[in-house]
Amino acid sequence: MATVINGKEHAQQLRDNLAIEVSKLKSDHALVPGLAVVLVGEDPASQIYVRNKAKQTVEVGMKSFEHRLDTDTDEVTLLDLIASLNADDAVHGILVQLPLPPHIDEFKVINAVSHDKDVDGFHLMNVGRLNTDGGGVVPCTPLGSLMMLKSQLGDLTGLNAVIVGRSNIVGKPMAALLLKANCTVTIAHSRTKNLEELCRTADILVAAVGRPRMIQGDWIKPGATVIDVGINRIEENGATKLVGDVDYLSASEVAGAITPVPGGVGPMTIACLLHNTVQQAKRIAGIDLSDQ
Numbered sequence: 508m509a510t511v512i513n514g515k516e517h518a519q520q521l522r523d524n525l526a527i528e529v530s531k532l533k534s535d536h537a538l539v540p541g542l543a544v545v546l547v548g549e550d551p552a553s554q555i556y557v558r559n560k561a562k563q564t565v566e567v568g569m570k571s572f573e574h575r576l577d578t579d580t581d582e583v584t585l586l587d588l589i590a591s592l593n594a595d596d597a598v599h600g601i602l603v604q605l606p607l608p609p610h611i612d613e614f615k616v617i618n619a620v621s622h623d624k625d626v627d628g629f630h631l632m633n634v635g636r637l638n639t640d641g642g643g644v645v646p647c648t649p650l651g652s653l654m655m656l657k658s659q660l661g662d663l664t665g666l667n668a669v670i671v672g673r674s675n676i677v678g679k680p681m682a683a684l685l686l687k688a689n690c691t692v693t694i695a696h697s698r699t700k701n702l703e704e705l706c707r708t709a710d711i712l713v714a715a716v717g718r719p720r721m722i723q724g725d726w727i728k729p730g731a732t733v734i735d736v737g738i739n740r741i742e743e744n745g746a747t748k749l750v751g752d753v754d755y756l757s758a759s760e761v762a763g764a765i766t767p768v769p770g771g772v773g774p775m776t777i778a779c780l781l782h783n784t785v786q787q788a789k790r791i792a793g794i795d796l797s798d799q
């Protein structure tokens with residue numbers, strides 16, 4: 508049976524370290540990192556994520572600013588709020604929870620956040636940096652996935668990585684990170700031919716397609732490390748259940764290590780958001796990033 512990569516434990520460890528770092532920033536630099544989270548609408552899952560983000564921000568000693576706007580909020584109002592957060596010295600990180608209602612232009616909103624306060628790594632400047640000098644802010648889900656992979660496998664050099672899914676939030680930045688870690692990287696998607704065969708070549712398989720239990724155990728190379736990014740709510744035996752993009756039962760009989768859903772990548776996404784906020788606060792304050 509595969510080793511279970513426990514995202515909750517990894518996230519707790521990261522938050523414990525961040526709490527120490529935040530405490531030092533306060534005592535040595537009088538700096539309290541602040542994170543503003545903006546939620547437009549009432550998507551139930553987004554409400555849970557935003558609540559957890561705010562709670563954990565406070566738990567590590569940072570300031571949390573929550574902005575909840577009605578579903579029918581117009582784009583100009585949202586852009587005005589972002590402009591005021593960009594100008595607010597107490598705010599070092601700004602996150603606009605996705606998805607946004609369809610009448611709002613996501614691209615415009617993401618790029619209205621100052622790239623210095625972007626903690627999602629979605630701003631064009633940070634996307635560009637990840638794909639060139641690697642110096643910008645890295646999107647939280649891929650960053651958390653990479654941290655768990657390195658902790659599980661050590662050096663990733665030369666490993667064959669297959670990412671199923673080509674989203675801007677996960678698939679593409681994950682590919683950039685694995686490439687930087689010296690993996691040989693393939694991005695697969697809904698139009699990929701011989702997907703099962705391709706998956707069987709992977710030493711590292713990252714599933715980020717948003718299709719419940721799509722990847723079966725016999726698609727996995729024996730001993731491979733599987734990162735399941737999917738978070739799908741399904742109805743089963745009259746109850747709502749959370750499952751990944753990987754069929755966990757069959758996959759865990761073949762894989763060497765696997766992240767569960769829930770309790771895998773999800774908790775690390777939020778912990779990495781806190782990490783990115785601390786990084787941005789230090790950058791804005793001109794504190795050497797290797798200093799703490």
Ligand SMILES: Nc1nc2c(c(=O)[nH]1)N[C@@H](CN(C=O)c1ccc(C(=O)N[C@@H](CCC(=O)O)C(=O)O)cc1)CN2
Nearest residue numbers: 556602603604605606627647769770771773774776777
């Ligand atoms: N601005 C952003 N929007 C969204 C992002 C993002 O990184 N930035 N990612 C996702 C949602 N997301 C974070 O916002 C997120 C998803 C899941 C979890 C999580 O902890 N999941 C738990 C299960 C929780 C549940 O019951 O639903 C788990 O997997 O154990 C955290 C964050 C889309 N939007």
